[in-house]
Amino acid sequence: MLLELQDVKVAYGRIEALHGISLHVNEGEIVALIGANGAGKTTTMRAISGLRPLSGGKIIFNGEDISRLRADLRVVRGLCQAPEGRQIFPGMTVLENLDMGAYTRRDKAGIAADLARVYDLFPRLKERAKQAAGTLSGGEQQMLAIGRALMARPKVLLLDEPSMGLAPMLIRQIFEIITEISQQGTTILVVEQNAQQALSRAHRAYVLETGRIVKEGTGNDLLHDPAVREAYLGVA
Amino acid sequence: MNTLIDHIGQYTVDGVSKGAIYALVALGYTLVYGVLRLINFAHSEVFMVGTFAILVTYTVLDVQQYPALVVAIPTALLGLVVAGLASGGIALAVERAAYLPLRRKNAPPLIFLITAIGVSMILVEVFGLLLPRRIGHLLPEVFGRERAASLSVPYLFERRPVLTIGDTTIDTIHVIVVVAAVVMMIGLDLFINRTRYGRGVRAVAQDPQTAALMGVNQDRVIMLIFVLGGVMAGAAALLWTIRIGNTQSAIGFVVGLKAFTAAVLGGIGNLRGALLGGILLGVVEVYAAAITASIWEDVFAFVILVIVLMFRPTGLLGESLGRARA
Numbered sequence: 382m383l384l385e386l387q388d389v390k391v392a393y394g395r396i397e398a399l400h401g402i403s404l405h406v407n408e409g410e411i412v413a414l415i416g417a418n419g420a421g422k423t424t425t426m427r428a429i430s431g432l433r434p435l436s437g438g439k440i441i442f443n444g445e446d447i448s449r450l451r452a453d454l455r456v457v458r459g460l461c462q463a464p465e466g467r468q469i470f471p472g473m474t475v476l477e478n479l480d481m482g483a484y485t486r487r488d489k490a491g492i493a494a495d496l497a498r499v500y501d502l503f504p505r506l507k508e509r510a511k512q513a514a515g516t517l518s519g520g521e522q523q524m525l526a527i528g529r530a531l532m533a534r535p536k537v538l539l540l541d542e543p544s545m546g547l548a549p550m551l552i553r554q555i556f557e558i559i560t561e562i563s564q565q566g567t568t569i570l571v572v573e574q575n576a577q578q579a580l581s582r583a584h585r586a587y588v589l590e591t592g593r594i595v596k597e598g599t600g601n602d603l604l605h606d607p608a609v610r611e612a613y614l615g616v617a
Numbered sequence: 618m619n620t621l622i623d624h625i626g627q628y629t630v631d632g633v634s635k636g637a638i639y640a641l642v643a644l645g646y647t648l649v650y651g652v653l654r655l656i657n658f659a660h661s662e663v664f665m666v667g668t669f670a671i672l673v674t675y676t677v678l679d680v681q682q683y684p685a686l687v688v689a690i691p692t693a694l695l696g697l698v699v700a701g702l703a704s705g706g707i708a709l710a711v712e713r714a715a716y717l718p719l720r721r722k723n724a725p726p727l728i729f730l731i732t733a734i735g736v737s738m739i740l741v742e743v744f745g746l747l748l749p750r751r752i753g754h755l756l757p758e759v760f761g762r763e764r765a766a767s768l769s770v771p772y773l774f775e776r777r778p779v780l781t782i783g784d785t786t787i788d789t790i791h792v793i794v795v796v797a798a799v800v801m802m803i804g805l806d807l808f809i810n811r812t813r814y815g816r817g818v819r820a821v822a823q824d825p826q827t828a829a830l831m832g833v834n835q836d837r838v839i840m841l842i843f844v845l846g847g848v849m850a851g852a853a854a855l856l857w858t859i860r861i862g863n864t865q866s867a868i869g870f871v872v873g874l875k876a877f878t879a880a881v882l883g884g885i886g887n888l889r890g891a892l893l894g895g896i897l898l899g900v901v902e903v904y905a906a907a908i909t910a911s912i913w914e915d916v917f918a919f920v921i922l923v924i925v926l927m928f929r930p931t932g933l934l935g936e937s938l939g940r941a942r943a
Contacts, residue, residue, distance in 0.1 A: 430807065430829075430830055432829060444853040453835075455831075456830070456831065461830070470819070471823070473816070480816060481828075481831045484816070484832045485832035524941055
């Protein structure tokens with residue numbers, strides 16, 4: 382097990398948003414966390430990345446309890462997130478954004494190799510390398526956010542709603558690339574509202590409802606689960 | 618009015634060299650504001666401490682007025698190092714002792730502002746009262762009198778004409794001040810825009826949470842900007858002593874407020890805005906003094922501040938350290 386959440390609780394003031402969720406990600410997997418708006422998906426991601434303190438439970442990464450580790454050190458350990466809404470640095474160029482992803486690294490050769498890999502996955506970013514990131518389209522910004530996170534060479538890549546605000550064709554394209562990244566050997570935890578895409582790409586998946594995991598299984602199982610189909614795929 | 622028009626060139630040159638010093642001090646306000654959205658009113662005393670560090674060093678070394686160039690240049694460089702260390706150090710100390718505990722407690726902005734003003738007052742009184750009372754006998758030239766209104770710092774360089782065009786004379790002091798200030802600013806600009814740490818500063822300025830997701834240690838960035846702003850104020854302190862030749866414990870108040878005005882004028886949070894704002898303010902002040910009397914020049918600085926805040930609150934170049942490539 383590369384990443385494990387044990388009974389993780391997160392509260393905003395007195396309101397508890399996560400009521401003790403447990404999940405795990407094995408090396409090499411794509412694991413999806415699906416759920417409706419407000420289910421606690423982004424809160425889970427923020428807790429894993431260290432932007433939100435836990436009010437209970439533990440996060441174990443690579444055998445180490447990182448529950449209280451500072452956010453920047455979690456990146457050094459090998460967890461990097463492409464956050465919800467991309468959150469690229471609009472005033473920096475595309476290349477500078479990618480360099481930000483490699484902020485904690487000093488191995489120049491490795492960084493250059495990863496930059497080549499990111500450009501390979503997203504040729505569009507190479508074309509726009511010198512352009513201010515704020516001028517990119519939504520889809521390009523999402524590519525940049527994923528590419529930026531890859532520049533950290535993470536052991537687990539965390540993707541928070543990569544499909545947000547994108548046209549269906551672009552969503553499919555982004556998920557194809559996510560599969561490709563996985564096949565190149567990066568473990569992925571992806572949070573999604575677009576259950577169709579997420580479940581058909583994921584090895585395993587969890588369903589989050591109002592701060593609790595209510596279901597888990599292989600992507601395929603959940604894709605064919607009547608309750609999931611009704612709630613998240615709009616099929617009766 | 619006629620004096621101004623007749624000697625516009627000379628007034629402009631004087632104003633630019635005055636404004637270059639404001640600009641250096643303004644960088645400290647702008648860096649801290651850009652990252653923390655905090656107006657660090659204690660920054661004026663960071664500048665003051667720099668001038669005292671120079672004064673103490675020169676007094677201890679018994680530096681004479683107008684030494685030969687072979688002595689003056691190394692002495693000036695020593696002054697730069699000492700002032701940079703003192704100002705950078707005090708800026709960092711203020712951040713660690715005063716602001717860090719507030720950040721840990723998530724204090725509202727108003728508390729930071731009041732703390733900054735409090736720290737500023739404490740530093741003024743430490744140098745104006747406490748040190749004279751405690752160690753005045755050790756260094757009577759510096760701390761012999763309480764709240765001494767004017768402590769002379771030996772002039773290192775004589776004012777000698779370098780270039781005369783018509784009746785405008787550019788002298789050695791103009792050249793030293795402007796060149797040194799520009800070199801410091803280019804250095805800072807390159808550091809912020811071209812280095813990894815500089816990118817970290819811009820990332821935190823734009824979006825602290827996402828910067829953390831990229832592995833930027835926000836705390837280290839905050840320390841860095843206080844030190845950088847302090848070093849710039851230390852350089853300004855050296856240039857101030859070279860140009861004006863004296864200091865006092867209350868020197869920070871007026872210089873600091875003007876540098877703050879310069880920062881707002883150019884667009885606070887914007888490094889190049891600080892340069893523009895500083896130079897503009899210096900020039901306008903000198904013009905204003907020429908038209909009226911020099912006693913009015915301070916008034917103009919604040920009239921400008923009010924006008925800017927009324928019509929263009931984000932300043933001439935707009936705010937934000939991260940956006941618009943600093």
